[in-house]
Amino acid sequence: MTDATHNLSSPRNTGLRSFRIPIWSDANWIVRIALLIGLILIVTALTAPWLAPFDPNAQSLISRLRPPIGFDRYKDGFYFGTDELGRDIFSRCIYGLRLTFALALAGAVIGLLIGGTLGLMAGIIGGLFEEIVMGLVDAQIAIPFTLIALLILSIMGSSIDVMIFVLGVYGWEQYTRIVRGEVKKLIQMPFVEAARAAGATPVRIAMRHILPNVVSPIVVQFTLNFSNIVILESTLSFLGLGVQPPTATLGSMVGIGRDYLPTAPWIVLAPAMVILLLTFAVQILGDWLRDKADVRLRSR
Amino acid sequence: MLTYVLRTLLRMAITLFLIVTLVFFATRLSGNPVDFVLGEGITKEDRDLLIAYYGLDSSIGTQYLRYLSSVFSGEFGLSFLERRPVSEIVLERAWPSLKLLLSAVCFTLVVSIPLGILAAIYRTSIIGSVVMVVAFLGYAVPSFIIGILLVLIFAYTLNWLPVIGDGTALHFIMPTLAISGMLVAAITRFTRNAMLDVLSQDYMRTARAKGLPEWIVILKHGLRNASITLLSVVGLQIAALAASGSVVVEAIFAWPGIGDLLVRSAILRDYPVLQFGVLSVAVAVIVINAVVDIAYAFADPRIRLAKG
Numbered sequence: 001m002t003d004a005t006h007n008l009s010s011p012r013n014t015g016l017r018s019f020r021i022p023i024w025s026d027a028n029w030i031v032r033i034a035l036l037i038g039l040i041l042i043v044t045a046l047t048a049p050w051l052a053p054f055d056p057n058a059q060s061l062i063s064r065l066r067p068p069i070g071f072d073r074y075k076d077g078f079y080f081g082t083d084e085l086g087r088d089i090f091s092r093c094i095y096g097l098r099l100t101f102a103l104a105l106a107g108a109v110i111g112l113l114i115g116g117t118l119g120l121m122a123g124i125i126g127g128l129f130e131e132i133v134m135g136l137v138d139a140q141i142a143i144p145f146t147l148i149a150l151l152i153l154s155i156m157g158s159s160i161d162v163m164i165f166v167l168g169v170y171g172w173e174q175y176t177r178i179v180r181g182e183v184k185k186l187i188q189m190p191f192v193e194a195a196r197a198a199g200a201t202p203v204r205i206a207m208r209h210i211l212p213n214v215v216s217p218i219v220v221q222f223t224l225n226f227s228n229i230v231i232l233e234s235t236l237s238f239l240g241l242g243v244q245p246p247t248a249t250l251g252s253m254v255g256i257g258r259d260y261l262p263t264a265p266w267i268v269l270a271p272a273m274v275i276l277l278l279t280f281a282v283q284i285l286g287d288w289l290r291d292k293a294d295v296r297l298r299s300r
Numbered sequence: 301m302l303t304y305v306l307r308t309l310l311r312m313a314i315t316l317f318l319i320v321t322l323v324f325f326a327t328r329l330s331g332n333p334v335d336f337v338l339g340e341g342i343t344k345e346d347r348d349l350l351i352a353y354y355g356l357d358s359s360i361g362t363q364y365l366r367y368l369s370s371v372f373s374g375e376f377g378l379s380f381l382e383r384r385p386v387s388e389i390v391l392e393r394a395w396p397s398l399k400l401l402l403s404a405v406c407f408t409l410v411v412s413i414p415l416g417i418l419a420a421i422y423r424t425s426i427i428g429s430v431v432m433v434v435a436f437l438g439y440a441v442p443s444f445i446i447g448i449l450l451v452l453i454f455a456y457t458l459n460w461l462p463v464i465g466d467g468t469a470l471h472f473i474m475p476t477l478a479i480s481g482m483l484v485a486a487i488t489r490f491t492r493n494a495m496l497d498v499l500s501q502d503y504m505r506t507a508r509a510k511g512l513p514e515w516i517v518i519l520k521h522g523l524r525n526a527s528i529t530l531l532s533v534v535g536l537q538i539a540a541l542a543a544s545g546s547v548v549v550e551a552i553f554a555w556p557g558i559g560d561l562l563v564r565s566a567i568l569r570d571y572p573v574l575q576f577g578v579l580s581v582a583v584a585v586i587v588i589n590a591v592v593d594i595a596y597a598f599a600d601p602r603i604r605l606a607k608g
Contacts, residue, residue: 146544154566279440
C-alpha cells in the first residue's frame with residue numbers, strides 16, 4: 001500500500017527521466033571550451049557599452065578601410081580594422097553580437113511559449129483541436145521557413161519588431177511536436193490519473209503534473225532552436241531584409257562588407273568568425289544537453 | 301498499400317491548402333498591400349482605382365475566394381516591376397534552380413554516404429570521431445558564410461573560379477559547395493546512425509559467417525538495409541534544407557534561379573512575384589515529400605506488403 005501511493009504521487013519513480021542541469025565536471029574538454037566561449041560571448045554582449053572602445057556608428061573618413069592589428073596601415077586602437085565608413089569593426093562586432101543575442105533570445109522564448117502552449121493544449125484537449133494543430137505543424141515542417149520569413153519581412157517591412165515576430169514564429173512546430181508527444185505519454189501515467197481521480201482540474205494537471213516533466217526536452221530544443229535562430233537572423237540581415245543600417249548586426253556586417261571583399265576582407269571575416277563562434281558553441285552545448293537528457297543516447 | 305498512398309496524397313492536399321491560405325493571409329497581415337507598393341505622394345483617386353483593380357475593396361472573405369479561384373486557374377497577375385505574368389517570370393527561373401539543386405544533391409550524396417559509412421565502421425577510432433566532429437560543426441555554419449569564404453579564397457585570392465552567373469561548369473562549383481555544406485553535415489549524420497542500427501543486426505553476423513568479404517557485407521547487406529531509412533530522411537531533409545539554402549546562395553552568386561528572384565522581389569516588394577514564387581517552391585517541396593513518402597512505402601517491404 002505504501003509502495004502504491006508512493007508510485008502514484010511521485011513522477012520520479014515512474015521511470016521518467018528527471019532533469020538535472022549538467023555541471024562543469026560532467027563535461028568533456030570540447031564542451032568546456034564551448035561553455036567558456038558561450039560565457040565570454042554572453043558577458044561581451046551584456047557589457048557592450050563599456051567594452052566597446054568606440055561608438056559603433058561613429059564614422060571617420062580619414063580612417064576608412066584600415067586593416068586589423070598586425071597589418072600595414074593599422075590604425076592604433078581599431079583592433080579589427082575599420083569598414084568603408086571608417087567605423088570601428090571591433091565595436092560593431094560587439095554591438096552586433098549584443099543585438100543578435102537579444103533578437104535570438106526573444107525569438108526563442110516566443111517560439112517556446114507559442115509552440116509549447118499549443119503542444120500542451122493539443123496533448124491535453126485532444127480531439128479536433130489536436131488534429132488542427134498537428135495539421136498546422138505538418139504544414140509548417142513542409143515549407144522552408146526562409147520563404148515565410150521573406151514574405152513577412154517584405155510585407156511588414158524590416159524593423160526590429162517584425163524581426164522578433166519572424167524569429168519568434170520560427171521553430172514553434174518543433175516545440176509543439178515534442179511537448180505534445182511527451183504529454184501524450186505522460187497523460188497515461190498513474191500519477192496523472194491519480195490527480196484526475198482526486199479531482200484536479202485540467203489546468204492544474206497541466207501546470208503541476210505535466211509541465212514539470214517536459215522541462216528537459218524543452219531545454220534541449222530551446223538550445224538547438226537558439227542556434228538555428230542565430231543562423232536565420234544573420235542570413236536575413238545578410239540579405240538586407242533584417243535589421244536595417246546603420247544598426248550593426250553580425251549578418252548585415254557580412255552582407256554590406258561583401259562589396260569590399262577583394263580589398264578589405266576583414267570587414268566580412270571579423271563578424272563571420274563571431275557568428276561561427278556563437279553557433280558552434282550553442283550547437284555543441286545543445287547536443288551535450290540532449291545527450292544528458294536522453295538516456296537512450298548515452299550508450300552510443 | 302493503396303490506403304497508405306491515398307492517405308499520403310490526402311495529407312499532401314491538406315498541407316497544400318493550408319499553405320495557399322497561409323500565403324494569402326500573410327500578404328494581408330498589415331492592412332492594405334497597395335500602400336506599401338505605392339508609397340507617398342499618390343492621389344486618393346489613383347489609390348482607390350488601384351485598390352479596385354486588385355479587388356482589395358471587397359470583404360476579406362470574397363478576396364480569399366477570388367484568390368482561391370485564381371490559384372486553381374493559374375492566374376496570378378502581373379509583376380509590379382516587369383509587367384509580365386508572374387508565372388512566366390518564375391517558371392523561366394525554375395530550370396537554373398533545378399540544375400543547381402541537382403548538382404548539390406548529387407554532390408551531397410556522393411560525399412556524405414561514404415563518409416557516414418566510414419564513421420559508422422570506424423566508430424571507435426579517430427577517423428570516426430573526426431568525420432563526426434566535422435559533420436557536426438558543419439551543421440552550424442550558415443550557408444552564406446561558406447559562400448562568402450569560398451568567394452574570398454577561390455575567386456579573389458586564387459582567381460580560379462568565376463563568381464557571377466551560371467555560364468559554365470566552373471560556375472557550379474562554389475554555389476554547389478555552399479548549398480551542400482549543411483546537407484552534407486546532416487546526411488552524414490543520418491547515414492552513420494542508419495548504418496549503426498544495421499551493423500548490429502543478426503543478418504550482418506550471418507553474412508560474415510558465410511565467409512563473404514567485408515565490403516560486400518557492408519555494402520550489400522548493410523547499406524542496402526540502411527538505405528530504406530536513409531531514403532525517407534534524405535528526401536524530407538533535402539527538399540527543405542536545399543530550398544532554404546539555395547535562396548541565400550543564389551543571391552550571393554547572382555544565380556538566375558528562383559531563390560535569387562525571391563530575394564530580389566522581397567527587397568523590391570514585388571508581391572505578385574514573391575507570392576507566386578513562395579507558393580511554387582512550397583508546392584515543389586510538398587510534392588517531393590509526398591513522392592518520397594510513397595517511394596519509401598514501395599522500397600520497404602514491411603509497408604508494401606502490409607494489409608490496408
